[in-house]
Amino acid sequence: MKRIFILWIFTFLCFSRSIAQENPTIRINLGGYPSDMPKQALLLSDQKLRKPILVLKNSSGESIKEFQGDLHEQAWHPFSHYYSFDFSEVSTAGSYYLESKDGKIKSQTFQIGPYPAWQEDVVSFIRTQRCGFNPFTGEFCHQLDGLSFFGIRPDSTRIDATGGWHDAGDQLKYLITSSNTTARLLMAYQMDPDGYMDQVNARGLPGQNQIPDILDEAKWGLEWILKLHPSPNELYHQVADDRDHRGFKLPHEENADYGWGPNSFRPAYFATGEPQGLSQYKSQATGIANLAGRSAATLALGYEVFSQIEGYEVFAQSCLKSAHTLYEMGKKQEGYQQGNSFGAPYRYEENTWADDMEWAAAKLYKVTKKPEFLEDARRYGDLIAAWSWMERDSASHYEMYPYVNMGHYALWQVGNEEDKQKMVNYYEQNLEKIQARANQNPYGVGHLFIWCSNNLAAAVATQAMLYEEMTGSRKYRPLLQNHVNWLLGLNPWSSSMITEIPEKADTPVDVHMPFWKILNKSVKGSLVDGPLWSTIHQQMLGITPSKPDEYAHLQPLHIKYLDDWADYSTNEPTLDGSAELLLILKYLSLE
Missing domain, CATH: 2.60.40.10 (Immunoglobulins)
Incomplete structure (x- = not known):
């Protein structure tokens, strides 16, 4: 004793x-x-x-x-x-x-001074998430994606859903997040078309190919969206499900068994607009307009960009054609489709859609000048109005995704003065809600500490940046910078939330990622999930820390962050969360 x-x-x-x-x-x-x-x-x-x-x-x-x-x-x-x-x-x-x-x-x-070109590191991280051929491992993976379910074809019909990106530390693929990731790549390029490197080819391997690496990555995403929309009345929204979660594995060493043996076929879920699920847990759905609209907006962005690059005109036209048919699908089935789960209650719970249709309509108006698209954009914009997670004190996982209403920004770009003022007012109402919460803590941040809270912090900074572009007002610059500060170490743990950024600082190391856990290799440029409210963190399933908490003496009572591979809820890099950084990092790197 x-x-x-x-x-x-x-x-x-x-x-x-x-x-x-x-x-x-x-x-x-x-x-x-x-x-x-x-x-x-x-x-x-x-x-x-x-x-x-x-x-x-x-x-x-x-x-x-x-x-x-x-x-x-x-x-x-x-x-x-x-x-x-x-x-x-x-x-x-x-x-x-x-x-x-x-x-x-x-x-x-x-x-x-200006930030370094860290957006290039984010693009490099996104590249390591490639499925089909992964340039980080140099190996082919998931060549049998996938078999159709819930669709207009008989179940288990083979379709080509190869390509795209793995979503996070797991190897699922979602149109929900990949569509937004692709759009952010294209929008970041449009901010500074001459300001990106060309160091890899289309396969993601070293070697120049006369287009910036950010567009190689955007094209990878666009091609996968086109595959998931193989005909005018077909749209697939997810490949694989949480049967994937069988420990860490490299993509080409897939061990998940969906009924056809490991490293074999995986299901490709058709967007029906109705609840889906093969086991206990069912998604909710009322339509497909969130996926169809956001994908249409992204393909219209793809047309905008690639129609201006010699040699890519045919590809650009295919993007525009599919943008039109996807938009029509969204109009016929207004509502939202969510992600599917199999053995756990966790899924992407997006439940908004009018913002995505507004985005698509505004982008299609920009490239076609057809007035019916502008009228649609106005109608959808009024439907969603200022509704956002920013208006709430809490939200479910990926509820009201994407976290910035890009439809309002797109309508501001093409609308008349009345439209512009209305979009500014919607953004301002959101930012005022964030500001009110930010005033209640010493860090000056007002985002929610729900799962993937760092995505929300990046979204606040981005919306404040867009507001400044839309108005010329610097009113929300402190709010913008405070949320960037939070992500880059001005937080309770004095740790950045982006792997290896900034260099020679405390950043996430022991991340929930197979490349780290199996190969002991860190990938620069990925945003981790971020701190959670303690009340949520303690209820997450399957989290048993692998080591003593190095931040134990710094942890606030109400939120928790662990740099521990066993904590998938706060320390897992995500595809779309990292893409959420692109616009703001590019903006802060400009002279």
Whole structure:
């Protein structure tokens, strides 16, 4: 008993020491701050400090200016006092750090200036998710995707659903997320057509092919959407299901058995607009307009981009033709289709659709100038209005997806002044809801801590960015930057939420990903799921941490984040979550 007591005392002292080493402590954006954006740091302490001052110093140790902290009324466990330091007035590019006047507390070094081209790393991560041929492993996989179910063809009819991307650490493929991922790639390219690298060919292997890598990846996504729409009245929305979840495996070593043996056929689910499921858990569905509309919008974007590139005109026309037929499918079956599960209650629970049809109608109007598309876009825009997860205090998994209403942005681009003002008002109503929540915590963030919360943080930043483009107003720049700050380390754990970004900082390492778990290889540029409300985290099925929590002394009571491969709910990189970063990272990298 004495030996146990001594061990307990030793453990307590070590734990106390870890807190002492972190207290007081400075939180910064580890990736730095663009020159013309707001700049904030936090000082966290377990006791009240008298007029705390931090000195901004350059890389040579020269003092630039002193800044006094403002005490926040709100505090998150385990620290009782939070002080914010605003140094937005400093805009000269360079390396800096913050230090207390007595030199006892010092931040990590950070940069002021444009962000590096991290969007290229995100594109590289998306490439590692390729199915069919995976350039990361150099192996072919899932060559028998898939067999049709619930469709107009007899069940188990072979269709070509090869290609696309694996969704996350698993190897399912969803039109729900892949359509949005493809669209983000195309939109990011349109932001700066001359600003992307060409280092890989169409297969994703080293070698130039005269189009940027971001378009190689977008074309990969477009081709898969076209495969899932093989005729004017057919649309498939998912390949495989959670029978996939049989431990970590490399894509070409598939061990899941869907009834035809491992590494064999996988089901391809037809979008019927009705509830689906082969076992206990059934999806909900009222139509297919979310999938048909979003896919049509994405294909219209594909036409916009590839019709301008010599040699891709025929491909562009095939995109436009399918965009039209998909849009008609959506009009005939307004409503939403959700993801399918087999043995667990988890699925993509998207339950909005008018935003996707608005997006498609606006894009089709842009390329055809047919007035009926503009009228449709207005009607769908009024149907969805300001409805968004941003209006809610909680939401289900992927409810009201995508997390930014791109239909409103697309209608703003092509509409008249009345349309433009209405779309601005919808965005502003959402952002005001986020701002109200952000005002209630020292980090200045207002997204929800539901599953894939980091996607929501990125979405807030993106919507604030688009609002600024639409209005010219910088009203939400602090909100934009605070959510970027959160993702890049100005958070309770002082850890970025993007693998290996920024370089030489604390970033997710022990991720829920087969390339890490099997090959011990980290892939740069992936956004992990992010922190969850503790009440949700403790109810997630099958999570048993594999090691002691390195952030145990920093965890707030109400949210949890673990850098542990066993925690699929907070530390799994996702395809569409990473794509959610593309627009904002590109924007922040521009001079």
